[in-house]
Amino acid sequence: MTVNRLGKAYRRYNSEWQRFARWFGLPVKPSEEHWVLRNIDFSIEPGKAIGIVGQNGAGKSTLLKMITGTLQPTEGSVQVNGRIAAILELGMGFNPELTGRQNALHAAGLMGYSVEQIQQAMPDIEAFAEIGEYFNEPVRTYSSGMQMRVAFAVATAFRPEILIVDEALSVGDAYFQHKSFDRIKAFQKEGTTLLIVTHDRSSIQALCDRAILLEAGAIIKDGKPEEVMDFYNAIIAEKENSTVTIRQMDDGTVQTSSGSGEASIVSVTLHNVRGEMIEFASVGEPVSLRVKIDINQDIPELVVGYMIKDRLGQSVFGTNTHHLRCVLKDLKAGESPQYDFKFPANLGVGSFSVAIALHANDTHLVSNYEWRDLALVFNVINVAKDQFVGLTWIPPQVEYSR
Structure with missing residues (x-):
């Protein structure tokens, strides 16, 4: 699929005659013109996956609607090879007076499948949705989660060449989200x-x-998911006097930081019980995460937070001194506080990174002094524990009978 210089503008004219003239190609200028999207270029190969992120009003849903053909672009083009299945707005296209079964038949028909194909797939749609007798009840009686179950079951009843999902899964329960992601991953493999x-x-x-x-x-920004999400979080945290900076690391990774600068991170290191700085920790080994800070301007309070992430950038564990009830108040310029977060490295074998945030209140989205991703990278090795797999070490006690 290729998106080439795609753009969408909403225009207002002084009269309907001017609008009609514009339709016929006459050079009539609108009285008002608002571009929602412009110069959008990207391509995606079969079997690949792209995540689209941005704050509300950034144009995400508009982009997906133009890709699916439910909204015509003002300029540019979309080249699609294969059948698209899309879950855009929750319940989009569903008739609230029809049953789930009737809506499934109608929605799949609009996707281009024959009545015979749909009837053959209907038992699988009903089974995947798991809403019981409600499948034969009017959709107006459904909760938002039930609507999403039916919509997803219909959209994925037949494996599409392209699957588009717009926030719909966020309304589902945890069980169905896992079930949906399993199906998406299976489709990706195919x-x-x-x-x-x-x-x-x-x-x-x-x-x-x-x-x-x-x-x-x-x-x-268009790149690796971790880099883009770090940059996105930095933009969200950015306030009037703060800046976002990006730095290329020696190993090729990209470090993103932001903040207004009243306090700054001097160093982040990992230490063993003897106080020695380490790059490798054994599974379950007691360690200390040491954060040294400089106070550059007087601040009313300082909260220090950290987040441990796996090699894919997914969060493993995070907390801050607000939740730990260890907040410093009324700090003066020139002070250099140090924090030692002590914990057992109950992590799986692999590489982990640490993000650090300095702020006021309980979150870095308020008074963000400095937020730095990839502030520290360390590795966990298994020296003395029984073999296991996964991101965390949670040794069980086994009881059995026969």
Whole structure:
């Protein structure tokens, strides 16, 4: 699929005659013109997945509607090879007076499938949705989660070449979200292309090969999911006097930081029980995460937070001194506080990174002094524990009988 210089503008004319004239190609200028999207360019290969992120009003849903053909672009083009299945707005196209079964038949028919094909797939649609007798009840009696179950079951009843999902899964319960993601991953293995819009960082990083960040109707970043999500979070945290900086690391990774600068991170290191700085920790080993800070201006309070992430950038564990009830008050310029977060490295074997945030209140979205991703990278090895797999070490006690 290829998106070439795609744009959408909403125009207002002084009269309907001017609008009609514009339709026929006459050079009539609108009285008002508002571009929602402009100069959108990207392509995606079969079987790949792109996550589209951005703040409300960035143009994400408009882009997906133009790709699916439910909205005509003002300029540019979309070249699609294969059948598209889309879950855009929740319940879009559903008649609230019809039953789930009737709506499934109607929706699948609009997707181009024959009545015979749909009837053959109907038992699978009903089974996947798992709404019981409600499948034969009017959709107006459904909860939002039930509507999403039926919509997803219909859209994925037949494996599409391209699957587009716009935030719909966010209304589902945890069980159905896992079930839906399993089906999406299975489709990806079979060659389905995926476009997904969501604010859920873990979903983007678990499913996508790339991520695209939209801001004010334009693409401002296109790259690896972790890098794009870090940049997105930095933009959200950015306040009037703060800046976002990007730095290329020695190993090729990209470090994103932001902040207004009243306090700054001097160093982030990991230490063993003897106080020695380490790059490798054994599974379950007691360690200390040391954060040194400089206070550059007087601030009313300082909250320090950290987030441990796996190699894909997905969050493993995070907390801050607000939740730990250890907040410093009334700090003066020139002070240099140090924090030691002590914990057992109950992590799986692999590489992990640490993001650090300095702020006031309980979140870095308020008074963001500095937020730095990839502030530290360390590795966990298994020296003395029984073999296991996964991101965390949770040793069980086994009881059995026969």
